[in-house]
Amino acid sequence: MIRYNEAITARKQEESAMIYRPYGKTGKEVSVIGFGGMRFGDDDDYAAEVVRYASEKGINYFDTAPFYCDDRSESIFGKAFKKMPNPYYISTKSMIRKEKTADEVRARIEKSLGRLGVDKINFFHMWCLMDLDQYRRVMAPGGPYEGAMKAKAEGLVDHVVFSTHCTGKDIRTIIEDDVFEGVLLGYNVINHPFRQEGVQAALEHQLGVVTMNPLSGGLIPRYQDHFSFIREYDEESTVQAALRFNAAQPGITVVLAGMGSKEEVDENTAAVARPLTVSEAKRREISGKLTEKLDALCTNCQYCREKKCPSKIKMNLYMEAYNLSLLINSDETLRQLDWYHDRGELKAEDGLPGDCIACGICETLCTQKLPIIQRLEAVQAMLDQRS
Numbered sequence: 001m002i003r004y005n006e007a008i009t010a011r012k013q014e015e016s017a018m019i020y021r022p023y024g025k026t027g028k029e030v031s032v033i034g035f036g037g038m039r040f041g042d043d044d045d046y047a048a049e050v051v052r053y054a055s056e057k058g059i060n061y062f063d064t065a066p067f068y069c070d071d072r073s074e075s076i077f078g079k080a081f082k083k084m085p086n087p088y089y090i091s092t093k094s095m096i097r098k099e100k101t102a103d104e105v106r107a108r109i110e111k112s113l114g115r116l117g118v119d120k121i122n123f124f125h126m127w128c129l130m131d132l133d134q135y136r137r138v139m140a141p142g143g144p145y146e147g148a149m150k151a152k153a154e155g156l157v158d159h160v161v162f163s164t165h166c167t168g169k170d171i172r173t174i175i176e177d178d179v180f181e182g183v184l185l186g187y188n189v190i191n192h193p194f195r196q197e198g199v200q201a202a203l204e205h206q207l208g209v210v211t212m213n214p215l216s217g218g219l220i221p222r223y224q225d226h227f228s229f230i231r232e233y234d235e236e237s238t239v240q241a242a243l244r245f246n247a248a249q250p251g252i253t254v255v256l257a258g259m260g261s262k263e264e265v266d267e268n269t270a271a272v273a274r275p276l277t278v279s280e281a282k283r284r285e286i287s288g289k290l291t292e293k294l295d296a297l298c299t300n301c302q303y304c305r306e307k308k309c310p311s312k313i314k315m316n317l318y319m320e321a322y323n324l325s326l327l328i329n330s331d332e333t334l335r336q337l338d339w340y341h342d343r344g345e346l347k348a349e350d351g352l353p354g355d356c357i358a359c360g361i362c363e364t365l366c367t368q369k370l371p372i373i374q375r376l377e378a379v380q381a382m383l384d385q386r387s
Contacts (some may be wrong), residue, residue: 017058018272019031024181025207033254037063050265051077060088104144109156132173180207186211188242220238298316303366308365314350314351
């Protein structure tokens with residue numbers, strides 16, 4: 001794989017509007033806008049074209065994982081990497097819930113290398129650490145971390161990092177153990193006051209910080225008018241304002257956005273065309289509109305998706321619709337559910353919120369630890385009231 005050096009970085013900055021930042025203490029310079037590989041459509045050839053187009057636009061940090069896009073994402077990147085126009089870095093992950101031993105992680109790394117068609121993974125994540133108990137299992141002798149470090153010693157991995165949905169306090173605890181070189185965490189303009197401690201801990205310890213969900217799981221693009229208060233320039237979109245907000249925060253290295261089309265690449269990379277700063281007046285305006293309920297919005301990560309539910313409830317759709325009752329009112333939740341029915345995403349044979357048996361599987365899987373059972377009851381009450 002082609003490696004970056006200072007001369008290449010300087011040339012890239014001359015040729016494009018992209019901005020590059022040091023990833024912690026790794027010596028690597030990465031694009032401030034990163035490419036998230038979980039939003040590809042059904043056409044693998046076009047998806048590979050989108051990846052290469054993003055490279056032409058200056059993006060050099062590409063993130064994927066096993067199981068993204070029905071387990072196609074790594075292979076799509078592999079197809080794209082055969083003809084990449086510029087140097088790049090690749091980030092992928094180990095599903096630590098499935099790969100619990102060093103040998104299982106080593107097998108995962110070899111499988112990812114084969115799919116990606118590369119000889120080394122630049123940033124390898126211990127994926128989706130949810131709490132300190134899980135972190136300690138990952139770090140146990142013979143566990144996933146040991147497998148990743150062995151792969152690093154063999155030259156198959158450059159840097160071992162972690163992806164997390166832990167609280168800021170727990171992220172700080174993990175960072176202070178000094179076992180990782182970077183972190184991937186959820187952070188965006190509407191929840192940042194509640195996620196700041198993790199970023200601050202990484203900044204203090206000079207770790208690379210990649211932020212996921214900068215668009216709140218697609219909520220910001222879908223309701224741009226509602227979130228228009230985050231814009232600071234008349235000519236920028238709400239999406240660009242959200243990406244620029246993350247990029248303006250001290251300590252954040254990469255703002256990771258899912259991209260499925262060339263148009264999305266154009267919009268996202270245009271975010272760096274304006275100063276990566278936020279005025280004090282705009283910060284005050286944003287802070288005045290944020291409440292704790294915005295930190296409780298479902299980001300549609302789909303870990304609770306219906307195949308996990310014994311009642312076959314399409315949980316993520318109901319949670320996404322419930323967001324609107326927090327943002328606007330219950331009428332908007334019902335309109336969103338009608339829209340899902342019209343599109344065929346909710347069908348007559350699917351489970352209803354009232355079919356929930358409160359087994360708790362979904363809440364165990366939820367990366368945000370949301371009260372899903374309680375919210376399903378609330379949505380069913382909305383449906384009953386309308387009936």
